[in-house]
Amino acid sequence: MSAAPxxxxxxxxxAAGRAELGPLVFGLDPSGxxxxxxxxxxxxxxxxxxxxxxxxxxxGRVAVAKPQSAFYERHGWPGIRALSRLVDALRSxxxxxxxxxxxxxxxxxxxAYAEAYLGAGAPMPVDALTVTAYLGLAAMGPLVERAAGSxxxxxxxxxxxxxxxxxxxxxxxADGPTVEAxxxxxxxxxNADLAPGGIGPVxxxxxxxxxxxxxxxxxxxxxxxxxGLGAQGATVQDVAExxxxxxxxxxxxxxxxxxxxxxxxxxxxxxxxxxxxxVRKALx
Amino acid sequence: MSAAPxxxxxxxxxAAGRAELGPLVFGLDPSGxxxxxxxxxxxxxxxxxxxxxxxxxxxGRVAVAKPQSAFYERHGWPGIRALSRLVDALRSxxxxxxxxxxxxxxxxxxxAYAEAYLGAGAPMPVDALTVTAYLGLAAMGPLVERAAGSxxxxxxxxxxxxxxxxxxxxxxxADGPTVEAxxxxxxxxxNADLAPGGIGPVxxxxxxxxxxxxxxxxxxxxxxxxxGLGAQGATVQDVAExxxxxxxxxxxxxxxxxxxxxxxxxxxxxxxxxxxxxVRKALx
Numbered sequence: 042m043s044a045a046p047x048x049x050x051x052x053x054x055x056a057a058g059r060a061e062l063g064p065l066v067f068g069l070d071p072s073g074x075x076x077x078x079x080x081x082x083x084x085x086x087x088x089x090x091x092x093x094x095x096x097x098x099x100x101g102r103v104a105v106a107k108p109q110s111a112f113y114e115r116h117g118w119p120g121i122r123a124l125s126r127l128v129d130a131l132r133s134x135x136x137x138x139x140x141x142x143x144x145x146x147x148x149x150x151x152x153a154y155a156e157a158y159l160g161a162g163a164p165m166p167v168d169a170l171t172v173t174a175y176l177g178l179a180a181m182g183p184l185v186e187r188a189a190g191s192x193x194x195x196x197x198x199x200x201x202x203x204x205x206x207x208x209x210x211x212x213x214x215a216d217g218p219t220v221e222a223x224x225x226x227x228x229x230x231x232n233a234d235l236a237p238g239g240i241g242p243v244x245x246x247x248x249x250x251x252x253x254x255x256x257x258x259x260x261x262x263x264x265x266x267x268x269g270l271g272a273q274g275a276t277v278q279d280v281a282e283x284x285x286x287x288x289x290x291x292x293x294x295x296x297x298x299x300x301x302x303x304x305x306x307x308x309x310x311x312x313x314x315x316x317x318x319x320v321r322k323a324l325x
Numbered sequence: 326m327s328a329a330p331x332x333x334x335x336x337x338x339x340a341a342g343r344a345e346l347g348p349l350v351f352g353l354d355p356s357g358x359x360x361x362x363x364x365x366x367x368x369x370x371x372x373x374x375x376x377x378x379x380x381x382x383x384x385g386r387v388a389v390a391k392p393q394s395a396f397y398e399r400h401g402w403p404g405i406r407a408l409s410r411l412v413d414a415l416r417s418x419x420x421x422x423x424x425x426x427x428x429x430x431x432x433x434x435x436x437a438y439a440e441a442y443l444g445a446g447a448p449m450p451v452d453a454l455t456v457t458a459y460l461g462l463a464a465m466g467p468l469v470e471r472a473a474g475s476x477x478x479x480x481x482x483x484x485x486x487x488x489x490x491x492x493x494x495x496x497x498x499a500d501g502p503t504v505e506a507x508x509x510x511x512x513x514x515x516n517a518d519l520a521p522g523g524i525g526p527v528x529x530x531x532x533x534x535x536x537x538x539x540x541x542x543x544x545x546x547x548x549x550x551x552x553g554l555g556a557q558g559a560t561v562q563d564v565a566e567x568x569x570x571x572x573x574x575x576x577x578x579x580x581x582x583x584x585x586x587x588x589x590x591x592x593x594x595x596x597x598x599x600x601x602x603x604v605r606k607a608l609x
Contacts, residue, residue, distance in 0.1 A: 072437060111430065112439035117448025118405040125402055145457060146395065146427050147487045153356060153395035165402025173429060175459045175482055177489030198459055203431045205461030212496035214502050219498050220504075 051169055051194035052240035052264060054137060055292070058104025063321025064289075066139060066266070068296025069095050069108040069127070075297075079304035083234055085119035092127045095122055095300075096307040100134045105168075107266075107294055110142035123191045137168040139266065139292070143198060145181070147172040152183035159184070160191035168272045169194040171246055171266070178227045188242045189235045194264065195243050199224045202248035202269035225261050232262040240290065242263060249283030250275045258287055265291045270320075271298025288324045295317070334452055335478035336524035336548060338421060339576070342388025344480045347605025348573075350423060351597055352548070352580025353379050353392040353411070357399070359581075360449065363588035377412045377413035379428045379584075382593040384418045387601055389452075391550075391578055394426035421452040423550065425578070427482060428466070429457040436467035443468070444475035453478040455530055455550070462511045471528045479527050483508045486532035486553035508543050516546040524548060524574065533567030534559045542571055549575045554604075555582025561607045572608045 049057075054243035055064075071091045073083040079094075081087035099106050128138050144154045151172075157163055172190075172195050174181055183196070188195050199221050200210055210221045218226065225245060232241025244264035258265065267280050270293050277293070285289040289294050295316060302312035333341075339348075357367040363378075365371035368606065383390050397408035412422050429437045441447055442454050454472075456479050458465055465479070483505050484494055496504045509529060528548035542549065551564050554577050554609050561577070570577040577581025579600060586596035596605045 070434075072433070073440065075548040109430075109434055109437075110435045111428070111441065115437045115441040117441075117446065118409055120403045120448070121405045143430050143457075144427070146393075147485065148489075149356070150354075150393055150395045152391075153399045156357065157395065157399040157401075158416060164399065164404070171429075173350045173457050173459045175457045175493060176487055177491070177493060179489035180487055193328070201431065201460045203460055203464055205432075205463035206459060207461070208498050208500065208507065209459060209461060209496075209504050212493075212498040214492050214496040216492065220493050223492065 048192055048194050050236070050240070051188075052135070052236075053240060054168070054192070055104065055264065056289070058137060059136075059289070061213050062102065062104045064105075064292050064324055065160075065313075065320040066105040066107045066292045066294035067095070067099050067299060067319040068141075068294050068298070069101040069106055070296040071112045075300055081304065085116045085123060088113065088116050089121055089126075092123050092130075094304055094306045094309065095304040096127065096130050096134070098303075098313050099131060102310060103136060105137045105256045105292055107132050107139045107141050107296075108135055109296070110140060121165075123124075125211045126188045128165055128167055134170070139169040139171070139196065140167040140196075141171045143171050143173045145176060148175055148180045148182055151181055153292055155184045155187040159187040159193045169196060169244070170195045171198065173198050174224065178224060185231060185235075185243060193242065194265045196246050196264070197224060197228060197243065199228075199245040200247045202250055202275065216229065222256060225256065225258070228263055229261040236262070248275065249279045258284065258290075263290070267291050267293045270295035270316075272296065273309075277320055280320075281323045284324070291324060293320055293324070332476055334476050334520070334524070335421070335526060336520075337471075338452070338476070339388065339548065340573070342419075342421060343573070345423045346386065346388045347601045347602040348389075348576050348608055349387050349597075349604040350389040350576045350578035351379075351583060352421050352425075352578045353390055354580040354584065355396045359584055365414070365588065368511050369407060372397070372400050372404055372407045373410075376414075378413050378588055378590045378593065380411065380418070381590040382587075382597050383415060383420055384592060385422060386597045387541050388530045389421045389423055389576055390415050390425045391425050391580075394424060407447075412449055412451055413483040416452070422449040423453040423455070423480070425455045427455050427457045431460055431461060432464045434464055435465055439468045439471040442485045443471040445475050450475075451477070453480060453528070455480045455482065457482050458508065462508060462515075469515060469519075469527060477526065479550070480530050481508060481512060481527065482551045483512075483529040486534055486559065504567065506540060509540065509542070511547040512547055520546070532559065533566075534561045542568065542574075547574070551577045554579035556580065561604055564604075565607045568608070577604055577608070
């Protein structure tokens with residue numbers, strides 16, 4: 042699908058996919074409740090059938106898909122095997138895979154996470170990975186390096202969609218800025234170094250739902266994952282307003298609001314296509 | 326091994342194991358470099374052989390083992406299958422398993438992580454799990470609930486062992502306290518509610534290495550995982566000093582400094598036993 046070569050950066054590959062299908066990210070969150078609602082059974086076999094259905098619905102309709110690791114981990118290693126099949130098949134179909142796993146640790150452990158998920162040598166290579174930097178963005182070095190070297194991307198949780206995280210994210214560091222502002226600035230510094238004058242490999246998870254004072258998003262020179270379209274309370278209009286200064290850099294994600302159209306693959310595909318169209322127009 | 330019944334709380338089961346073998350936590354971090362150094366090969370087969378060796382060394386020598394998930398994830402689903410075998414076998418041998426996975430997300434996703442790792446119905450049940458609360462401790466509800474209901478525990482990263490996390494962890498929230506102090510207080514409130522007058526199911530990862538002003542650890546009424554004995558710079562004496570007010574609540578963890586004694590299982594067992602003895606005396 043993508044017009045950009047495989048060796049291109051994630052930003053370039055996303056831009057190509059966006060030009061064709063718009064920026065909607067299809068969230069693939071097979072909760073136990075959903076598997077039951079779909080009549081598949083809340084077990085590894087049901088998960089495999091979920092994979093078949095969403096593959097059919099995603100193909101040719103979205104540029105990016107975002108499986109949430111937790112919902113596969115809850116089936117143990119057979120769940121991870123199903124996730125591997127999903128990831129491989131999506132990428133073969135030309136869909137970029139953003140694995141939502143919120144990994145993050147000290148540097149030596151982050152090197153192992155990088156080896157797990159980024160680059161051709163990984164057992165389950167994805168195009169982008171969400172990470173959490175409670176242990177500091179500077180500890181993310183091995184992940185940043187490997188993302189930059191393999192044309193993949195990281196999305197660092199900066200401003201989350203849920204209210205419970207705001208006290209921490211708005212705490213003020215001794216050097217002045219809030220935690221989230223310091224994170225945006227540090228990401229910007231990495232991107233300026235890794236992709237001077239372009240869009241770098243380090244993005245931010247940034248929720249458009251809190252109606253707070255505007256922050257400078259443009260100078261981060263990176264992409265934004267905007268979570269929670271629909272079920273978590275953000276509307277397409279919220280996304281368009283929050284990212285008005287850089288509409289071409291935002292990846293709005295919807296999961297539950299789309300999956301509720303299943304389990305019929307054709308009905309699900311229609312719902313995905315309709316929302317992709319709506320999102321594409323709002324962020325044109 | 327444990328004198329406490331299986332339905333007992335994690336704190337009670339740890340206390341029983343500690344009385345017999347001391348509080349040392351054996352960190353099981355099979356990095357690629359270690360697998361090669363041990364002559365096992367950096368692949369899933371090598372990982373399975375690593376599992377066999379550390380099982381032999383851990384049995385009857387430590388009360389708690391701590392596999393770091395990243396080092397198993399880097400072998401894809403066969404790595405998770407090896408981790409499952411390790412977890413099962415350790416628990417059959419009476420060793421408590423503290424899975425170091427630093428999971429954490431919004432509430433609905435945390436519910437899925439709880440289903441993955443906590444309680445008898447989980448595909449890979451562990452005795453305790455590390456979590457990261459950048460999205461707020463209040464979002465951890467489903468994990469806290471399931472830990473409390475299943476006699477397992479959570480360890481929330483509060484003060485990490487690496488220097489890169491300190492700016493965030495010492496940032497000051499709008500309501501006054503630093504991020505780490507607010508985290509300790511919020512954990513204390515949860516434990517007071519869940520285990521009045523006792524040691525609750527929510528612990529903290531708290532590094533003894535920063536030489537900072539003393540904080541009140543006692544009133545958290547929970548356990549502490551002290552990471553990085555040896556390779557990450559903390560000495561047994563650092564641990565004893567940092568936790569002088571509650572020496573019976575700390576779980577000091579060592580990994581690389583022990584694993585360097587392998588791959589000979591007997592030599593590794595000797596190293597584990599020697600450090601367990603040293604730690605037991607220092608924290609008597």
